[in-house]
Amino acid sequence: MSAAPTRIYLDGNSLGPPAPGVKERLASFVTDEWDASLIGGWMGHGWWDMPTKLGDRLGALVGAAPGQVIVAESTTVVLYKLLVAALKLRPGRSWIVTEEGNFPTDRHIIDGIASQFGAEVEAVPADQIISSICDGTAVVCLTHINYRSGFRLDMAAITAAAHAKGAVVLWDLSHSTGAMDLYLDRDQVDLAVGCTYKFVNGGPGAPAFAYVAERHISTLAQPITGWIGHVDPFSMSEVFEPDPTIRRMLSGTPSVLGMVALEAALDTWDGVDLVALRARSVELTERFIALADERLVPLGFELVSPRNPDDRGSQVALRHEHAYGIIQAAIAAGVVGDYREPQLCRFGFAPKYNTIAEVDEAVDRIVSLVERGDHLLAAYAVKKKVT
Ligand SMILES: *Cc1c(COP(=O)(O)O)cnc(C)c1O
Numbered sequence: 184m185s186a187a188p189t190r191i192y193l194d195g196n197s198l199g200p201p202a203p204g205v206k207e208r209l210a211s212f213v214t215d216e217w218d219a220s221l222i223g224g225w226m227g228h229g230w231w232d233m234p235t236k237l238g239d240r241l242g243a244l245v246g247a248a249p250g251q252v253i254v255a256e257s258t259t260v261v262l263y264k265l266l267v268a269a270l271k272l273r274p275g276r277s278w279i280v281t282e283e284g285n286f287p288t289d290r291h292i293i294d295g296i297a298s299q300f301g302a303e304v305e306a307v308p309a310d311q312i313i314s315s316i317c318d319g320t321a322v323v324c325l326t327h328i329n330y331r332s333g334f335r336l337d338m339a340a341i342t343a344a345a346h347a348k349g350a351v352v353l354w355d356l357s358h359s360t361g362a363m364d365l366y367l368d369r370d371q372v373d374l375a376v377g378c379t380y381k382f383v384n385g386g387p388g389a390p391a392f393a394y395v396a397e398r399h400i401s402t403l404a405q406p407i408t409g410w411i412g413h414v415d416p417f418s419m420s421e422v423f424e425p426d427p428t429i430r431r432m433l434s435g436t437p438s439v440l441g442m443v444a445l446e447a448a449l450d451t452w453d454g455v456d457l458v459a460l461r462a463r464s465v466e467l468t469e470r471f472i473a474l475a476d477e478r479l480v481p482l483g484f485e486l487v488s489p490r491n492p493d494d495r496g497s498q499v500a501l502r503h504e505h506a507y508g509i510i511q512a513a514i515a516a517g518v519v520g521d522y523r524e525p526q527l528c529r530f531g532f533a534p535k536y537n538t539i540a541e542v543d544e545a546v547d548r549i550v551s552l553v554e555r556g557d558h559l560l561a562a563y564a565v566k567k568k569v570t
Contacts, residue, residue: 188517188548191541196358196498196531197521199384205447212443224439233442234433240449241392244457245356245377246366251397253429254442258357258378258391259288264405264432265374265393266296269322269353271404272373276321276350277302282309286330289355293324309334313344320350328358328496331523333468333488335359335496339370346371357381360392362464362497362534364457367394374399382497382533383452385445393432400429409434451535460534464497467532470539471499474546482553487527498531507570511563512552518545522570 192200216228225231238252245252255261266279281293283306290306297304307315309329316323323345328335338354345352351373359365361382367375375394379385395403404425410416411433414426425431469492475484479501487500503509503526510522520530532542552558 191518191545191548193518193520193530193532193537193541193545195384195533195535195537196362196381196496196529198380198387199361199382199448199533200536201386202384202444202448202451204450205386205444208447209440209443212440230439230442233439233446234437235429237442237445237449238392238429240452241360241377241379241383242394244360244365244383244452245375245394246364246370247368247394248397251368251400251429252392252394253432254379254390254392254445255432255437256390256434257388258355258376259292260407261376261391261393261432262289262292262353262355263296264407264434265353265376265395266292266322266324267300267406268403269324269351269374270296270300270302272351272399272402273321273349276319278305278317278320279303280305280307280312280315280320280323280350282312282325282329282336283307284329284331285326286355286357289324289326309336312336312341316345316348316350318348320345320348322351322353324353324355326355326357328362328498330358331487331527331529332500333358333496333498335489335494338372339366342370342372358496358498361452363461368396372396379445379448381531382535383445384448384535386441386448388441389445389448390438390441393429395429395432400431401427403431405432405434407434411435411437455535463534464532465492465495467534467537467539467542468492468495468497468499470542471530471532471546474542475499475501478546478550479553482550484528497534498529500527500529502526503528505558507566508558508560508563509549509553510570512557512560513545513549515557515563516548516552518548 234254237254239249242252342352354375356377360377380389412431484501489495506526506528
């Protein structure tokens with residue numbers, strides 16, 4: 184190959200690219216805010232209010248009215264805080280229902296909390312979630328879009344079924360936010376967490392968000408009761424009294440640098456029509472699946488994602504016995520997807536920037552590299568730490 188091939192990025196479901204303007208925004212933050220104002224920046228540049236300001240903007244992406252979303256730590260930590268709080272909303276009930284094959288961090292947090300707080304975990308296949316919810320269920324804790332298959336759970340139906348049995352729901356929106364229209368308020372979701380470095384493009388390790396429905400805020404007791412979640416941090420009181428608003432979800436000093444990059448990303452989301460965005464996402468995944476059926480299945484690939492777009496998020500997984508080598512060879516050919524156990528090639532389609540032409544070109548390149556046998560090269564057999 185002569186010149187390096189143009190990059191086709193189909194991994195925006197794992198880490199989105201930098202937003203236009205983020206470089207300048209970060210540079211100006213360091214010079215004009217941090218260095219210029221130092222401690223005065225908390226009030227002078229509004230750092231103090233960033234968790235809720237950005238939260239409200241993320242709320243617009245998930246169908247939440249202002250005052251219910253806040254930006255805090257990582258998805259993992261926010262999930263921990265919300266799940267403990269959720270259990271406390273249902274004293275006397277001890278079961279947490281989740282999906283078998285949920286994302287590992289979600290499962291580790293669920294299992295860890297169960298052992299710390301004496302709860303029980305029931306992990307079931309997607310089609311058994313609703314029938315598993317019973318009078319002993321405290322929380323139904325699910326990821327909306329399965330990270331492997333891209334299977335999309337029915338948020339409204341599962342939430343209603345949980346409520347019918349008196350349970351609360353906690354949704355993880357990591358693979359949904361920024362890829363589709365969502366309706367947390369309309370669907371009466373209780374609690375949700377989401378990642379901002381995937382389709383939202385907030386940057387590696389960007390802060391996650393928590394959603395707490397208005398009706399729960401004043402009673403929600405999250406377990407990491409630090410001074411920033413106190414009603415009056417600078418009273419320096421030794422007695423914890425939670426902030427009456429969504430700010431009670433905070434614990435310690437938030438990462439302003441992380442929020443500045445996220446803010447630059449959110450500037451690109453203002454006014455985005457989420458229904459049109461979802462339509463675009465469906466168009467991209469439908470096109471990829473049609474081409475995969477025609478050209479990749481004969482080469483040993485098998486579709487793992489749902490065929491019905493209503494059951495699908497914005498990614499497509501294909502199984503192949505040489506999946507790892509294929510992803511490595513594809514990356515060398517400029518098509519960036521990722522590998523997930525077991526034997527899955529995973530391709531994310533970001534409706535914000537991916538195009539149909541990119542889908543076509545990506546399939547062309549994958550067909551060529553498999554026909555040439557590039558994926559069998561020894562160099563592509565060694566597994567890296569990040570796949
Ligand atoms: C990406 C993702 C996470 C990420 O958690 P971190 O705390 O940011 O590492 C968690 N849960 C799900 C379902 C994800 O897709």
